[in-house]
Amino acid sequence: xxxxxxxxxxxFEELYDELAPRLFGYLLRQxxxxxxxxxxxxQTFLHIHKARGRFIAGAxxxxxxxxxxxRLLIDGARRGKREVLGIxxxxxxxxxxxxxxxxDDVAQARELAARLRTELARLPETQRVxxxxxxxxxLSVAEAAQVLGTTVAAVKLRxxxxxxxxxxxxxxx
Amino acid sequence: xxxxxxPPDLRARVLTEVKRAPSPTRAAxxxxxxxxxxxxxxxxxxxxxxxxGPDLTTRPPEFLTATLAGWIAVxxxxxxxxxxxxxxxxxxxxxxxxxxxIVTGPALLGCLLLGTSMWPGTVGYVATAPLHLxxxxxxxxxxxxxxxxxxxxxxGSDPVHPRASGAALGAxxxxxxxxxxxxxxxxxxxxxxxxxxxxxxxxxxIVGALIGRRVFxxxxxxx
Numbered sequence: 001x002x003x004x005x006x007x008x009x010x011x012f013e014e015l016y017d018e019l020a021p022r023l024f025g026y027l028l029r030q031x032x033x034x035x036x037x038x039x040x041x042x043q044t045f046l047h048i049h050k051a052r053g054r055f056i057a058g059a060x061x062x063x064x065x066x067x068x069x070x071r072l073l074i075d076g077a078r079r080g081k082r083e084v085l086g087i088x089x090x091x092x093x094x095x096x097x098x099x100x101x102x103x104d105d106v107a108q109a110r111e112l113a114a115r116l117r118t119e120l121a122r123l124p125e126t127q128r129v130x131x132x133x134x135x136x137x138x139l140s141v142a143e144a145a146q147v148l149g150t151t152v153a154a155v156k157l158r159x160x161x162x163x164x165x166x167x168x169x170x171x172x173x
Numbered sequence: 174x175x176x177x178x179x180p181p182d183l184r185a186r187v188l189t190e191v192k193r194a195p196s197p198t199r200a201a202x203x204x205x206x207x208x209x210x211x212x213x214x215x216x217x218x219x220x221x222x223x224x225x226g227p228d229l230t231t232r233p234p235e236f237l238t239a240t241l242a243g244w245i246a247v248x249x250x251x252x253x254x255x256x257x258x259x260x261x262x263x264x265x266x267x268x269x270x271x272x273x274x275i276v277t278g279p280a281l282l283g284c285l286l287l288g289t290s291m292w293p294g295t296v297g298y299v300a301t302a303p304l305h306l307x308x309x310x311x312x313x314x315x316x317x318x319x320x321x322x323x324x325x326x327x328x329g330s331d332p333v334h335p336r337a338s339g340a341a342l343g344a345x346x347x348x349x350x351x352x353x354x355x356x357x358x359x360x361x362x363x364x365x366x367x368x369x370x371x372x373x374x375x376x377x378x379i380v381g382a383l384i385g386r387r388v389f390x391x392x393x394x395x396x
Contacts, residue, residue: 001302005198005199006200007199007200012188012191013184013188016184016187016188017184020179020183020184021179021185024177024179024180024183025177028177032265036181036182038180038391040393041183041187042183042186042187042190043393045187045191046187046190046191046194047329047391048193049194049196050193050196050256051196051262051329052196052197052198052199053196053197053198053199053200053201053202053203054199054202054262054330055262056258056260056261056262057355058260059260059262060262061222061262063261063262063263063264064261064263064332065332067263067332068332068391070332070391071332071333071390071391072391072393073389075390075392075393079393087273110273110299126353133318146261146263146333147263147333148333149266149267149333149334150266150267151266
């Protein structure tokens with residue numbers, strides 16, 4: 001991004017290759033609509049492109065990109081009254097629960113996944129988003145705190161509470 | 174978690190859009206921002222001259238120098254904390270920005286109270302309602318240039334807490350208008366300064382918070 005801010009146009013392609021898969025995964029999980037997720041990825045990169053001259057040397061790009069994507073997602077949901085979901089069905093669609101051989105195990109895993117999704121969706125939005133950014137999108141706690149505009153301690157607490165709630169579900173099964 | 178595969182044509186679409194709408198580099202943005210801020214503060218200076226410029230003779234020079242130094246220090250601090258983004262593209266924390274918005278006005282008033290406690294003879298003149306309104310309107314008018322300049326430079330740049338950014342920028346711009354009204358108005362009566370010099374700063378913070386999402390927020394292009 002630093003190279004792009006200084007005027008190296010080719011650096012944008014590298015930026016895209018590095019960030020786009022993570023952003024697309026995040027947005028697809030949130031929207032559950034491929035077309036919508038693609039549109040949001042495109043808008044996010046256009047914002048990054050337009051803001052390149054304002055990029056602060058040495059600043060982190062990933063939390064900034066996720067924050068833009070999240071804001072566009074919320075803004076789009078507000079304007080279009082779309083439902084923003086935190087349920088990870090995208091991976092299910094791609095067969096991420098594969099590799100379980102026995103039919104019973106598959107059924108049990110599916111039941112567990114369904115209960116986890118239900119529990120995740122029932123969590124307060126602040127806890128769910130903190131959990132998703134850290135556990136699903138692979139952001140550090142500090143990066144998640146930046147994306148959410150809060151403190152590291154608050155994000156840790158939210159993610160921990162979400163984790164505990166989900167662990168309780170696993171314990172029940 | 175496995176990431177779903179990216180649509181193969183998305184990369185080409187994004188790159189095409191980017192090529193279609195070139196964006197300025199950092200050097201160009203810095204030049205533009207410097208010009209914008211200079212114009213904004215030139216407008217402030219023009220309004221200041223239009224309302225009569227500084228009053229340097231009515232108040233004791235030591236009092237004037239001390240209070241002015243305090244107001245300038247507050248304006249510099251609020252600009253640094255409210256306008257600067259530190260080392261992050263996401264700016265300072267929401268609590269820090271809200272603190273700037275809330276504390277700037279009282280800090281300005283505190284400088285005056287400190288000055289009047291050190292030079293008690295300066296509080297003798299009590300302003301009338303027309304003077305209250307004149308200073309109130311002058312402070313708001315002088316803030317317009319800096320408000321517009323700071324808003325233009327930072328527009329669409331805050332995806333996390335645009336309302337807090339708007340409030341802090343409103344306070345920072347108001348503080349600079351406050352510096353100028355302090356230089357212009359010789360009245361040191363606490364009620365006058367609070368209403369006509371400081372309340373506009375708080376008002377600008379509120380306006381900044383109200384328009385913050387639309388001006389400073391990251392907004393999508395399609396629903």
